[in-house]
Amino acid sequence: xxxxxxxxxxxxxxxxxxxxxxxxxxxxxxxxxxxxxxxxxxxxxxxxxxxxxxxxxxxxxxxxxxxxxxxxxxxxxxxxxxxxxxxxxxxxxxxxxxxxxxxxxxxxxxxxxx
Amino acid sequence: xxxxxxxxxxxxxxxxxxxxxxxxxxxxxxxxxxxxxxxxxxxxxxxxxxxxxxxxxxxxxxxxxxxxxxxxxxxxxxxxxxxxxxxxxxxxxxxxxxxxxxxxxxx
Numbered sequence: 019x020x021x022x023x024x025x026x027x028x029x030x031x032x033x034x035x036x037x038x039x040x041x042x043x044x045x046x047x048x049x050x051x052x053x054x055x056x057x058x059x060x061x062x063x064x065x066x067x068x069x070x071x072x073x074x075x076x077x078x079x080x081x082x083x084x085x086x087x088x089x090x091x092x093x094x095x096x097x098x099x100x101x102x103x104x105x106x107x108x109x110x111x112x113x114x115x116x117x118x119x120x121x122x123x124x125x126x127x128x129x130x131x132x
Numbered sequence: 133x134x135x136x137x138x139x140x141x142x143x144x145x146x147x148x149x150x151x152x153x154x155x156x157x158x159x160x161x162x163x164x165x166x167x168x169x170x171x172x173x174x175x176x177x178x179x180x181x182x183x184x185x186x187x188x189x190x191x192x193x194x195x196x197x198x199x200x201x202x203x204x205x206x207x208x209x210x211x212x213x214x215x216x217x218x219x220x221x222x223x224x225x226x227x228x229x230x231x232x233x234x235x236x237x238x239x
Contacts, residue, residue, distance in 0.1 A: 053229075059231055060138075060218050060229035061176070063226055066225060074225025074227075075225075120178045
């Protein structure tokens with residue numbers, strides 16, 4: 019059984035640029051959630067995808083968008099980067115509803131915006 | 133509004149002592165609550181969830197709807213329990229984590 023993987027591990031961008039982060043779900047999982055974790059804070063829910071459709075969204079602006087592919091891998095896209103977007107981005111996969119089922123987290127992508 | 137509150141950022145206990153990590157939540161519906169743990173250099177992982185009513189690694193957590201709390205307890209702390217602990221709430225299609233408590237068990 020393959021665990022959740024994320025790429026890249028680290029990324030440095032400048033303000034105003036766009037970034038794409040990638041996640042490969044655990045085998046057999048059809049739901050993926052993305053989180054932003056600022057230093058010293060808990061993960062903040064960005065959104066969740068179930069069977070390729072957005073199925074829940076946290077308090078993040080539309081410049082945060084995502085995709086889930088038929089093989090259940092996914093992307094997080096952030097446009098017009100701001101300094102406050104610097105954080106660790108985590109993805110987590112689960113079988114069906116993560117609200118009731120265990121989420122399996124990836125190692126995260128550390129994004130720095132200069 | 134903060135949905136999940138963990139009032140202690142840091143908590144230190146001696147090995148063998150009881151430990152309680154506090155979690156309070158704010159939600160008017162039927163909550164689904166979880167504790168996640170992150171050991172040093174490892175990924176965030178599920179420790180337990182209230183619907184399972186299970187004990188994992190000696191930890192238990194009881195949902196108290198009257199006090200809107202879901203405190204995590206263990207009667208005898210072990211050194212390997214040192215980690216970051218996050219309380220989490222599922223509310224509809226949203227998920228909320230607390231800010232976490234860093235537990236250190238002193239040998």
